[in-house]
Amino acid sequence: MTEIKWWQEAVVYQIYPRSFQDSNGDGIGDIPGIIQRLPYLKKLGIQVIWLSPIYQSPNDDNGYDISDYQKVLPEFGTMADVEEMLQVSHQLGLKIMMDLVVNHTSDEHDWFKASRKTKNNPYRDYYIWRDPVDGHEPNNWLSDFGGSAWTYDQQTEQYYLHIFSKKQPDLNWDNPVLRNEIYDTMTWWLNKGVDGFRMDVINLISKDSDFPDDPNVDAVNHASSMNFVANGQHVHHYLKEMNQQVLSHYDVITVGEAPNVTTADAIKYAGFDSNELQMVFQFEHVEIDNSPEGLGKWSDERFKLVDLKRILSKWQSALDGKAWNSLYWNNHDRPRVVSRFGNDSDEYREKSAKMLAVTLHFMQGTPYIYQGEEIGMTNIALSSIDHYQDIDTRHAYQDLVVDQKRVAPERMMQFIHHSSRDNARTPMQWDNTVNAGFTTGQPWLTVNPNYRHINVNQSLEDEHSIFHFYKKIIALRQQLPIITTGRYEVLDLEDNDVYAYKRVDGESQLLIVSNFSSTEQTRHYQLGQQAELLISNYEDDAGDLLRPYESKVYLENV
Incomplete structure (x- = not known):
């Protein structure tokens, strides 16, 4: 790694527009609602906003089925609203990263x-x-x-x-005319002032033109062929061409969603000299609690910390000096992290949410915060499949419960409560008024009932809240270059209760210690006399004693 780029020091905040803030009472979040809340994001301290799709769409897959790349879905607002959002964001020093969905379109395009x-x-x-x-x-x-x-x-x-819904036909990237259409669209948006792209399943764009059978297809488990079509033979040619024709002409941030990539693949996509993307989203760490019964993500398994440590440590070490990591716990496709890797009980929700923030944000890479993560929003347990909107969830219920009769309805609902994408999509919880301040109308998806005590207003008023803790961590990333540049060293890889690692850079180092358990642990880590406690989610330092979900960071000169 040579000179540090702005996107390596940035923290990104993902907005799912449909669920963020409704401004007109129709129950659907919109762009004027986003504009209204930009000062809140500025207060948090983030630098980049990633916006899930706002384009014209019939909404078969909540906007990831685009029918016109240069029009705005009317329920979100107008192009004039988008231009105002860009202007206000830039005035506040915030950048906007758009979602680019070009593996497929809508069948209504x-x-x-x-x-x-x-x-x-x-x-x-x-x-x-x-x-x-x-x-x-x-x-x-x-x-x-x-x-x-x-x-x-x-x-x-x-x-x-169509690798996804039948209403999402895959584009033929082997056609150079099609590729130029996409590049022209990207240029159009960049000239309008957007600051980069998150690219949806971008490593699926090159399919084997012989279309061989997928040897991994399992007639019983119905495993998707998404991973079989990933990382096709021409994908790097296409991304280098995209970079040369479009991205290299702008100072932008790019991240490619890339299922089924290895660290070696990631270096090809996002290596410092690859001339393709700046980072990728890998899926390994968010698939560690997949079903042992071959049901994919439909499971209520509890993850094992040693698995999480091995995966994250592998990515930290393999990419060091060669490519850039993206750091995320959750997004619009993943359940809430405090319910999944933390503890969302009243007793430990706040402590474990802060612990998870520390564990991730002190690693090397660009961190991504998903809306509501910064106030500790949790999964929701809706009583019936009829209350779920997500196409993936509804299809899985139909397939596994109704058609195959492999999973009992009650058990499938447990899996859905754990894994459904709708866990992440419940409306943002702004205050304790009706519908959590998200809308004055009927919300498109049920608001989590815990909004009465988990909301932004409460968080802003409490100086010890999860929000203020995130704000402090984000500020530390700006103040301490070691968080960006330091080498990562994991400690005690086989410890299944405590995640400890160091960041080492020249004459200083950080020690990060996180207790992932609800019980007290005793661990000794060698510290110099000049070590300074930089941040902790407890009010005092108990030394070698780690209390439930305790997390702390020490800075020392070496």
Whole structure:
């Protein structure tokens, strides 16, 4: 690593617009609502806002099915609202990172509407069409949302590919005309003033043109073929081309969502000399509690700390000096971290939320905070599948409970309470008034009932709150270069209760110690006499005694 770039020192805050702040009482968050809350984010101290999709969309997958990349979904507002948001954000010193969803579009995009009309129209090759094989699908690939990844189209008697919903046809990146359309769209947004892109499943864009069967397909477990199509043979060519034609001309932040990547893959995508992306989101650490029964994320397993330590330590060490890490616990696709890796009971929610913040934010990389994480929002347990909106959750219930009868309804609801994406999507909890101050209307998704005591207003008023703790950590990242540049060294890798590591840089080092258990632990770590307690989630320092979910950081010169 040579000179430090601004995005290496930044902290990113993800907004899920539908659930952040409603300004007009229709129950759906919107861009004017985001503008209203920008001073709050400035107060927190973050530097970049990542905005989940706000584009025109029929909302089959909550905006990740885009029908027009250059229009705004009316329920979110207008392009004038977007321009105002960019202007106000920049005035406050905040940058905006847009979600770029270009592995697929909506089937209601004009490109796809034209593509499906005839086999010889100019847009046919924008998507992936194949003839039936022996009267069936072209191969055995399965969608990540269940069922075949192919849908038959009567009009032209061919199948089109969709790794996700059948309303999300995959784009054909082998077509240079299509690629240039995407690059032109990116340039259009960058010229409008956006400061970068989070790229949705970007490592899926290159498919094997022979379309071989996926040997991992399991007729019983219906494992998705998403990982089989990841990291295709032309993906690096396409991303280098994207960088050369678009990204290299702007001072932007880029992160690629990349399922099924190794550390070696990540160095190819985000290496300091790769000329592709600046970092990737890897999934390893957020899949450690997947089902032992082959049900993927549908599980209520409790993670093992040693697994988490091995994975995060591997990524810290392997990328050091070669590529840049992204640091995240949760996002719009993952359950709330305090319910998953912490303890969301009234007794330990606050302590464990602070412990998780310390553990992640003192590692090397760019941290991402998901909305509500900074006040300790928790998972929600809705009583019936009918109350869930997420397409992935509803499909899984239909598949595992209704169709296959593999999982009893009550047990599946336990899995959903643990793993559903809707856990992250409940409306932001601003205050203790009706609907948590999110809307004056009927919210699109149920507000978590605990908003009466978990909300922003309460957090701002309490100087010992999770919010103020995050604010302090973010400020420390700006003050101490060692958090950006220091080498990572894990301690006691096999300890299943305490996560301890060092950051070492020249003449100083940090010692980070986090008790992931609800019981007291005793650990001794060698410290010099000049060691300074930098931050802790307890009011005093009990030395070698670690209280439940205690986390602390020492700074010392060596």
